[in-house]
Amino acid sequence: MKLLLIPPDTRPPTLAHPLQLARMTGAAVQVPPAEALPNFFTPGNTATLRTWLLDHAAQADTLIVCLETLCLGGMIPARRVSDGLDRVLERLNVLREARALNPDLHIYAHGVVVRVAHDNDPHEEKEYYGEWGPGLRAYSVAADRHARHGEAERDALTAARAALPPHILADWVGTRERNRTLHLHALDLLAEGVLTHLSVTLDDTSEYGLAALDRRMLEARADELGVWARFDCYPGADEVPCALLTRALRRGLPPARAWVRYSGTLGAGAGLIYEDRPAGELVRAHLRGAGCVLADSVAEADFILAVNTPGLRQANLQPDWATVDTPHRHLPAFVDTIRADLEAGRAVSLADIAYPNGAERRLWTLMQPLSLAELAGFSAWNTAGNTLGSAVAFGALAAQVSDKAAHAEAMFSRVVDDVLYQAYARAEVRAHLGSPSPYDLGEARADAEAKLQELITPRIQAVWDRHWGGSGLKLELGQAHLSWPRLFTGVFPLSVSHTGETG
Structure with a gap:
């Protein structure tokens, strides 16, 4: 099977991890050039992505595509850019063109309902979220409560709206409406048969909020179109490429x-x-x-x-x-x-x-x-x-x-990130830095990466030796660093090969 992957961004969990899963089954995956993909809050190049897709669609069996990357430059840029709806839907139409070039192409698409961030991050959200995040969260909850419970919630909604500058609220809500419309049009593509499967997930969601309201609107449209056999809507985001890869690789097999x-x-x-x-x-x-x-x-x-x-x-x-x-x-x-x-x-x-x-x-x-x-x-x-x-x-x-080595590489990569870094070393690096900004390390990034390398490299080798040392496989390590100028996501380059191979 030959797959094309347009990921949400270039972090290891969203790009390297699905590639590792594919490789352990022997599947070949092509991705766009790195310069076309988003980097943190810098958008990818949607024109280059369009060209790349049309150049490769005819020879592929499957496309797994993040709608936000294809149409808005990335999952995080989709919350920040001001691109108009007409341009966004024009970019979406390339999926019709790809299917026209290759009627046998299976397209597995996914989108992310705009989150209501739990913290006041001015980089992953609009810049004004650093100041107005609490007020926007309060409005989000009040709007959804009013939509569900009616006039009893009117006063809370009025107060939440009054606490925000009108232009801030209008911009924030307008971004949500644009992205929701993108997802509604993707549902139409699903109903037309352009898409094989569509997943629209909810990132960092909660019981009440505008994400829940968006979910209900999407579900209502799915009801109207009768597409639930090929549509999913549930909490998630970064892991969806792995889920859709699994669907693609098991196509034609009974459900696992x-x-x-x-x-x-x-x-x-x-x-x-x-x-x-x-x-x-x-x-x-x-x-x-x-x-x-x-x-x-x-x-x-x-x-x-x-x-x-x-x-x-x-x-x-x-x-x-x-x-x-x-x-x-x-x-x-x-x-x-x-x-x-x-x-x-x-x-x-x-x-x-x-x-x-x-x-x-x-x-x-x-x-x-x-x-x-x-x-x-x-x-x-x-x-x-x-x-x-x-x-x-x-x-x-x-x-x-x-491929036993590829499976070990995928597994061990998760152990290194999820255990050795996230559960242990990240807090130690944070303590070493003092009280760094969770949003941007600035000049402290080099110090953070040096401390990270010092802490984690011997631990990685020790865990490998203990649990994979007798497996007949060889581990090669690269230099640990941070994906973005913050501690949240580390990058731990490693390769696993059969003894005697070169990685």
């Missing part, structure tokens, strides 16, 4: 069946910080997003999805004994089930969603006696949705792995 094991008996009901639904419903949504289904029994399952949920609800700082590490779950027993599944020869993919933005350190410690190299998948990065999307892709593709 997953047996879900939670770390607590009430795990399906656990609350999440960046999603609008409990863990069990999020699991079901991500399984469907990747074309998978729940198995009726362990015996018939194609893979085990082991999900480490918080006892009651996620918390940001660990250890948290109030809502995460509570008597509502028993981690030693959870690890015992993983060990038993591995000993029984089952494919096990582990999704650690107890805390956002990194693995749970206690679980990591308990897992050390296991042979992590035997896992089919591992994920613990960013939001619960990001983690689940990666873990489901690993599990669903387990039976198609044809």
Whole structure:
């Protein structure tokens, strides 16, 4: 299979990770030139992307495309640029042209409902969000509450609107409306048969807010068009290329069946910080997003999805004994089930969603006696949705792995980022810097990267030696650095090859 991928941006989770998943199955993936893709909040070149797509469409089997990159220059630029709707829809029309060039081309598209950011980031959002973020969040909640509950919420909405400069509110809402219209037109392409599948996900969402209102409008349009068999709408964002890659690579096969094991008996009901639904419903949504289904029994399952949920609800700082590490779950027993599944020869993919933005350190410690190299998948990065999307892709593709070294590279890359960096080294680098800005490290970036390299390089080698040292594979490390001028995303270049190969 020959695939084309137009990703949300160039961070490792959105670009390198899906490429690794494809490579472990033997699939070939082409991506646009780096200069055409977005870099942080700098938009990609939509004209170059159009040319690249039309040049390659005729020879491809599958296109996986982020609508925000194709039409607005990237997932983050889509929240910031002022491009008019006419230009955006003109760029969308290139998908019709690509299908005309190659009627057999399968197009898997995804878009992201504009988030209502939880913090006051002036770089990933409009610049004015640094000052007006709290007021815009309050308006978002009030507008959705009014839409759902009617006149009883009118006074709160009026007050929230009055607290904001009219031009700020108009610009912010107008950006949302433009992007929502893009997604509605993508639904039309789905109904016409131009798209094979469409996923519109919700980034950093919550129970109330304008993202929920957008979701209901999209769902209503899907009802009208009758496209639910080929449409998904659920919380997620950066992991969607992995989900759609899984759909593409399993096209023509029966849906992969997953047996879900939670770390607590009430795990399906656990609350999440960046999603609008409990863990069990999020699991079901991500399984469907990747074309998978729940198995009726362990015996018939194609893979085990082991999900480490918080006892009651996620918390940001660990250890948290109030809502995460509570008597509502028993981690030693959870690890015992993983060990038993591995000993029984089952494919096990582990999704650690107890805390956002990194693995749970206690679980990591308990897992050390296991042979992590035997896992089919591992994920613990960013939001619960990001983690689940990666873990489901690993599990669903387990039976198609044809390159042991490529699988180890994909797995170990997640361990390095999700555990060694996000759960440990990131906080240590932050402490070394003092109190750096979470939005832009500025001149402190070089110091941060030097400290990161000092801390993490020996740890990477130690974990490799412990869990993959007897695998007959060879690890080669590049120099760790940061993806953007902030600590949130690290880059850890590594390659895994069979002993005697050159990487």
